[in-house]
Amino acid sequence: MLLEVNDLWVHHGRAPALKGVSLAVSEGSLVALVGPNGAGKSTLVRTISGLKRASAGEILFEGKRIDRVPAHRIVGLGIAHVPEGRRVFPDMTVYENLRMGAYRRLRRGKLMLRDSAFDDDLALTYEHFPRLKERARQRAGSLSGGEQQMLAIGRALMARPRLLLLDEPSIGLAPRMVQEIAQVIAAITRRWRVGILLIEQNARMAFRIAQHAYVLETGQVVITGATDALARNEEVKRVYLG
Amino acid sequence: MTAMLYGQVAVNALMLGATYALIAVGLSLVFSIMRVIQFAHGHLYMLGAFCVFYLATELGVNYFAALFIAALAVGVLGMILDRVFLRPLRGQDLPSMIVTLGLLLLIEGSALLAFGERDKRFQSPVDGAVWFFDTIVIPSERLMILGVAAPLIALLFLFVWRSKDGQAMRAVAQDREAAMLQGINVDWISALGMFIGSALAAAAAGLLLPIQVLTPAVGGPVVIKAFMVVILGGLGSIPGAVVGSLAFGALESFGTTFFGGYSSLAAFSAVMLILIFRPRGLLGRA
Ligand SMILES: Nc1ncnc2c1ncn2[C@@H]1O[C@H](COP(=O)(O)OP(=O)(O)O)[C@@H](O)[C@H]1O
Ligand SMILES: [Mg+2]
Numbered sequence: 341m342l343l344e345v346n347d348l349w350v351h352h353g354r355a356p357a358l359k360g361v362s363l364a365v366s367e368g369s370l371v372a373l374v375g376p377n378g379a380g381k382s383t384l385v386r387t388i389s390g391l392k393r394a395s396a397g398e399i400l401f402e403g404k405r406i407d408r409v410p411a412h413r414i415v416g417l418g419i420a421h422v423p424e425g426r427r428v429f430p431d432m433t434v435y436e437n438l439r440m441g442a443y444r445r446l447r448r449g450k451l452m453l454r455d456s457a458f459d460d461d462l463a464l465t466y467e468h469f470p471r472l473k474e475r476a477r478q479r480a481g482s483l484s485g486g487e488q489q490m491l492a493i494g495r496a497l498m499a500r501p502r503l504l505l506l507d508e509p510s511i512g513l514a515p516r517m518v519q520e521i522a523q524v525i526a527a528i529t530r531r532w533r534v535g536i537l538l539i540e541q542n543a544r545m546a547f548r549i550a551q552h553a554y555v556l557e558t559g560q561v562v563i564t565g566a567t568d569a570l571a572r573n574e575e576v577k578r579v580y581l582g
Numbered sequence: 583m584t585a586m587l588y589g590q591v592a593v594n595a596l597m598l599g600a601t602y603a604l605i606a607v608g609l610s611l612v613f614s615i616m617r618v619i620q621f622a623h624g625h626l627y628m629l630g631a632f633c634v635f636y637l638a639t640e641l642g643v644n645y646f647a648a649l650f651i652a653a654l655a656v657g658v659l660g661m662i663l664d665r666v667f668l669r670p671l672r673g674q675d676l677p678s679m680i681v682t683l684g685l686l687l688l689i690e691g692s693a694l695l696a697f698g699e700r701d702k703r704f705q706s707p708v709d710g711a712v713w714f715f716d717t718i719v720i721p722s723e724r725l726m727i728l729g730v731a732a733p734l735i736a737l738l739f740l741f742v743w744r745s746k747d748g749q750a751m752r753a754v755a756q757d758r759e760a761a762m763l764q765g766i767n768v769d770w771i772s773a774l775g776m777f778i779g780s781a782l783a784a785a786a787a788g789l790l791l792p793i794q795v796l797t798p799a800v801g802g803p804v805v806i807k808a809f810m811v812v813i814l815g816g817l818g819s820i821p822g823a824v825v826g827s828l829a830f831g832a833l834e835s836f837g838t839t840f841f842g843g844y845s846s847l848a849a850f851s852a853v854m855l856i857l858i859f860r861p862r863g864l865l866g867r868a
Contacts, residue, residue: 391759411762420763427760429753431867440753444765446746499765 341400342367342535343388343419343503348397350380350387357383359559360397365503368533370526372546372567374580375556381539382424384556385505388537389421390414401503416444420501424508424539426492430481434472437480437491438462441498465494468524468531486517493524497532504528504536510545518542522549543580547571555580589718591839597724599831600731604786605804606811606823607738608779614755614818615775616668618678622685623783624805629689630656630784631796632697635704645707649730649788653781660780661773668776669769686801693798706792727789734785735824738778742820747774755818814853816866825864829856 343365350358357380365371373381386392388399390411399407401417409417420441428437439446442458466473469490475483480491489509496504506525510518526549529536540546547553547567555563555576563576570576605627612620633652637643643651663685671678708722742748753761754771762768794800807830815826833852837845857863 389763391762410767412765412767415763415765423760423763427757427763429756429760431756432752436749440749440761440764440766443746443750443753495764 341365342369342402343537344400345384345388346398346400348384348387348399349395350383350392351395352383357559358387361556361559361561363537363554363561363564365535365537367502367535368529369552370529370536370538370550372543372550372553373537373539373556374541374543374546374553377541378558379556380559381556382507385421385507385537385539386423388414388505389419415499415501418500418502419505420496420499420503421505422492422496422507422509424511426485426488428480428483428488428491428495430479432480433477434480434483434491435476437495438465438472438498441495444499461498461500465497468497468527469494486513486521489513489517489521490524493521493528497528501534504534505539506536507539508541509538510540510542518545525549543576547581586717586719587839589714590720591835593718593720593724593728595832595835596828597728597731597831598835599828600728600735601786601790602807602811602827602831603735603824604731604782604789606808606815606827607735607820608782609805609808610812610815610818610820610823611742611751611775612779613812614820615751616672616678616772617675618668618682619809620776620779621679621682621805622663622689622801623779623808624803625686625689625693625801626656626660626780627783627787627804628693628796628798628801629659629787631787631791631794631800632693632798633784634788634791635702635796638704638707649785652788653785656784657777657781660776664773664776669772672769672772686805690798690801697798699797699799702796704791704796723792727793730789731786734782738782739820741778747771751775810850810853814856814863816863819863819865819867822863822865829864 637648706723811826815822833849837848
């Protein structure tokens, strides 16, 4: 299994945000995680990438415990996290943001020079997001919301991850842009064979491209299953697809 | 006659501006990375000055070698202060600032005990003066100060905009968590920022040593001026710190010529006035 979360508990101060969550993502699969605001979705991925510490339970990546690994080491293991709200570096150019995605793989002093492995990854990323290439010299802060989301995903791809954590990539985007992002996410799993954990408020979109889904409510997984089965579940239909 | 006057005032302004920039850039760098105003910055400057003073006068070390050693030593001290006092409080901005205030008192007290309160004067390593266009005469030591400070600032810019760690510093300044997600070790970057900031302050102190009187009390006014300059340029912006320094150097230099003893008052008033119309500073982002 690529990612395995077992009976995970996480607290914000005294209040529990996750109460014994278990979940798994296999190699190259696309798993959706849906649920209402405040359910604990972001807390889960923030704990996986080390920004937050678990109070109990375990997280395994490719069979190894990672729940005590500091945040800056996580990306080196093969996990890239596209955080909620995109979080691109606003005063850097698009190109510089993409370089930061490859930060860990670049040697000291190498950032200013060209590096063929870096150029190959850059070309691949530009293939998915041609618009980023056009905007390479522009300040990231000046991009539209959709472009910033593409940049955030592109930056994560530059780390060559085997697991990609996407926290609400479609939020605040125009319907056409949501379609575009959904297509790219589906293409990424196929093309790069990277496992994806996709957090979405837009369950309709997530269910269309994911094979498996979890529904999280107030810190607990309430329903899980294949997306085509979930899409026929009356309760799920009413609350999330209605 | 007037050409000579203006020429000298302009060179003086540049020299002051460049040394202020060395000091202010460190304060701004540390702030941008850690969101902490390092109040003891001026006191690290003071330690740098004493370091150069004793190395050169007591141990007979060459002045430029003394500058280098002082910068290195104070830089390492900055790193140690970060490791011991600031790292345990990482992310807690207010307690961190109180700690740097405490360090300020601690360093000043220790320096008084160690070095005494008597004024110290330092023999300039270069003497004479240089003539430009047969009209402007500039003391050599001022040219030396400018000649060392300007390349140091250029090096810093090259580092911040072109090196891997420099880019990481900019990333941490813009979004600490997003930086961690790219694999940047924020503790290392903070330590490095403290090293660079403190070392540059010590270098500035050593450079100004020949034209200033040294006592353990010089740290306070230095940090106030540097803070002023950083606010003027835009808090957290490195180019802002340089522009603010040059502007403040010019205000002070022209102020001394035309307002005499009231120059600092004139310069501070001018800064206040600028900030009323542009609260985010000259190059600060809203
Ligand atoms: N930094 C924080 N401090 C305190 N409580 C938090 C913090 N972040 C999230 N929470 C709380 O934890 C719960 C889960 O939040 P979150 O993981 O952001 O949910 P979701 O991403 O599903 O909207 C919410 O009740 C929220 O109020
Ligand atoms: Mg969330």
